[in-house]
Structures are given as structure tokens and as C-alpha cells.
Amino acid sequence: MGDPARLSRRRLLTTGAAAAGGAVIGAAGGAVGARALASSSDDDAASALHGSATVAFHGPHQAGILTPPQAFATWIAFDLRDGVDREAATRLMRIWTEDSSRLAEGRPGLTDTEPELATAPGRLTVTVGFGPGFFVATGTEDRAPRWLRPLPAFSIDRLDERWNGGDLVLQICADDPVTVSHVTRLLAKEARTFVTVRWVQHGFRRARGSEAEGTTMRNLMGQVDGTRNVTAAEADRLVWIGAESARRFGEQPEWITGGTSLVIRRIAMNLDTWDELDRPAREESIGRRLADGAPLTGKREHDEPDLEARDELGLEKIASFAHIRRARSEDPDERFLRRSYNYDQAPAAGTMSDSGQVFVSFQADVEAQFLPIQRRLDELDLLNQWTTPIGSAVFAVPPGVRPGDWWGSTLLG
């Protein structure tokens, strides 16, 4: 993810990030490690406050997709109450759009009862997605994208209904967990006459400033996870629905131009059995070195893996069952933007931990880009021994909005 890192710095510097925050971001890119070694004092420039940093809310695409991932995230899925129709859904979208834009700027929501909690946005983004039921309730089924339906059942799945589906979803991300909590509660409670909460998932990555911006995340199995991600330069081809995606994947309904699709999969990790594996076996299972994420055939994280390479015994250096071999397609269109987070919640009685990943991906076409890869992983991927999908949901993500406009206006307006 080297490109998104560069993008993030430039983007933050040019999209109205507070001047102080911007300066820190610039400094952090080059020398976070050196600074950390040289000084830990609070008055060091690198420890200036991050809370005022903002991400532009308005634009042709929603924020929170290409935005370099913030440290914390909550996904909250809702079901529409009986009787919520197109007119009511429009009112809800106006409310959510208005308050999400205010909060992204560090301003309290219109009826905010805890306005002091809104003053540190910490790169807050709020992203909305529509599930299949939203189109039914609003009488717009004929304009639902053809890929908008539950993913087919995979043999590795052990789905629990408590993490599946939803008529609507909000993804709320920020570098500050207090901000995420406040925004989630505010947006949920002001929607209470329209929706009920279906499920909530929380995710985290490294804290802001712990590592240089753009460092590829590690999952809780210790693996560098997300190396070969879609870059901003590739987004028109692989993420955003529009002329380019139409050429590659076929036409989609006009209203979703500038939007995308969102897949959220809850992947439980069995860290107890993963603990039984020594480092060489762990590296073989994924095909990358744990220390730096470099492919077993390369030197650096972003080196292209050599899938043909063989060792002195004639065996494949990257095993046939290795995750990176299975997750890789020869078709350059079978890729998607990953924006996953770790989760770690209270374990059930008698167990040690309940950890895993909230797998999140954005792609122009679920069926053309995501499903082929998921099928390959379902057929064979050594990682399946320690990971289990326990939740799955697919949403249509409407385009971004201009000031005064509201989410979903191209569908409902």
C-alpha cells in the first residue's frame, strides 16, 4: 500500500485538514521511527494533536473508501421498520447526510446532546450503504444492482445470522474511538423511528502515529495483510462504478455512478490452533515472510511473488495452498479494495479469546471481481484451517454528494 500512503499525505494536506495536523502528517511520513527513538517528550512536534484533522465529506465519491484507513471503525447495520417507504427513507437520508457532514467537520450534530464529544473528528468518515431490503421498501427494486444479494454459500462458511445482512449500513471510521462511539450513537438514535439495529461490529488497527502512514496493516495472526491493495490510481477501474467499470463489467443502474459495492465478512480466527504453528509453517501458509511481509521469493514487501520459483528439491517456493497464490488471479480485473480491521471481543465462558477480522472490501462489481477470488479461497487456502467466516453482508454504496445534496438522492430523489 505504498501509493495510498503518498495519497493520504497529499490528500490530507489539501482537503482542509487543520494546518497543525497537516504539518504533523508531513513529518510523520519520513521519520516517525527516528523521532520515536530520539525523543518521547510530549512537546515534540510529532506528538501534536491529531484530533482536528478532517477528511472532506463532499465529493463525487463517499469518503471512507479510498480514505487511508483510520485507526478505529464501527459498522452498524439496520433493518427498516415496517412502513418506512421511499418518502420516509428520503427523510432519513437527509438527516444522516446533514449530521454526517457536520460531524466530519468537527461540528456537533444538529441536535447533539454531547457537543463536546464532536470537537475532535480525527479524520472522521461516515459511509452509507443500502442492502437488498432497502430497495424493496422504497419500491426501487428494479434499480438494485444485479450483484446486490447475499454471497453464495461457501463450504468454509459458518455464518451466524447475528452478523448477516441488513437493509442499511453505516461505516464510521476515525482515529479516535470516542469520536466513533459518539457518532455511531448519534446517527443511530436520530434514526430510531425509521430503523432498528441489526448488528454492530467494531474494528481497530494500529493507533494513529504508532507506525508511518501507509504501513500495511497486520492482522491478529501477525501477518502483513493487504499488501497488493488497489491504489487510488486504479480506483476508476476497480472501485468506482462508471464508464470504465461499464466497459469491463457491464452497465449498472445510472443512479449508482460514482458509487461502489461493499462486502463485509466477519472472519473468526482460531488463535489457539494458530499458536501451534511455528514461524516457518506460518510463513508457508501465507507465502510471505512474517517479519516484513515480503513474498517467500522476494526481498521486500511489495516485490511481486514469483509463483514459478522452485527450491533445490524442485518444490514450489510458494506452496500450492499458500494464501497469496490462491488469492491471486491472472485476471487483472479480479481485484478489489480491501479496508479490513481487526476485532477482539470478550470471549465466551471457558475460552481464551474471540478475535478475528472484519473483512471489508469495495469493488465495482461483486460478481466479477470478488466472487472469483472467494471461490478460489473456498476451494483451497491453507489459512482456512485457522479462519472461519461467521458473518456476511453485501451493500450498494451510493455516490458522494455535493453540499446541499443528500445520500441516495440519485436513487430516491
Place this chain on the structure above:
Amino acid sequence: MKATRFRTPRRILVAATALLTLSALAACGSDESADADAPRTQADAVTVSEPWIKAADKGMTGGFAQLANKGDEDVTVVSASSAAAQSVELHEMAKDPDTGAMVMQEREDGLPIAGGSTAELAPGGDHLMFIGLTGPLAAGQEVEVTLTFADDSELTFSAPARSFSGAEEEYDPHAGGHDG
């Protein structure tokens, strides 16, 4: 004027006036080309921002906003009206002399706004009281509200209804003089 009027943080007020100003549909027009600094009417001098109304199925509900007087002269809101309610009153919160509890009562002399200052209508403080809703006010619905000033000038603005748990102020019928 009671001291309890400005209760919520000033920063909301500052952010509000700086960033979001709802265009008020002044009944008296807003052509200020000649002497832009001198509003011709009291309504002309006032800008409404952050308006909203508590969603309710029936009965009474509260309305809130920031009313900024951009002119030098003091102005006074003397009454309010809306098609959404049989009547709209200007209310303030006051301490009940018998119980010590904060109760709301009608502002008999209207709501004064000094030149260059902002009146904050907020839950727990001054507010508009919509009495006898003419129909359910669902979250997200827009309600037109008209304020009338001491010089009979009018200011009409649109306020969205929002679900809100607060603003459950106790009403003191003895002080207000109507049967809510």
C-alpha cells in the same frame, strides 16, 4: 431577561453562525444594495441558523434555533406562528417560586435580541412552544415557522423535525395562561 438563557456551550453558537446559515425567507425582501449596513426592518436584521423542531405525534413540542441580530439596533420577536400548530408561543425557563423546579412559561414581553448579539433557543432554555399540533411531526419533516417582530416585520424559515429525548420541560400553566 433571565440569566438561564445561555446554557449550552458558546462554541456551538460560534460554529453555527460561522458555518451554517439557513437562508431565511424574509417576507419583507432582502434587497440591501443601497445601504447594506442598515436593515430596514427588524426581520431584515436577523439571521436564523440551526433551526429544528422536536418530532412529536401530537400535542405540544419545542422548536429551537440561533437567532442572530446582525444589526446595531435591538429587535424583539413578539410572536411566532406555524401551520404545523394551532399556536406557537415564545417560552422561557423559570424557577417555580413554590417548588424551586425549573418550569417553562410564556415570555409575555416577547424575546428581545440586542444589536450584534445572538439569541439561542435551546432545550432547557428559551424556545418556541408549538401548541396543538395539527398533525404528526415525523423526523425529517420540514416545518415552516414565521417570527413576527415588534415592527410587524416577519421572518419565515424552514426547520427540520428531529427525534429527540430531551426538551421535556415541565409546563407551568399558572404562569403562561393557556391550556396546553
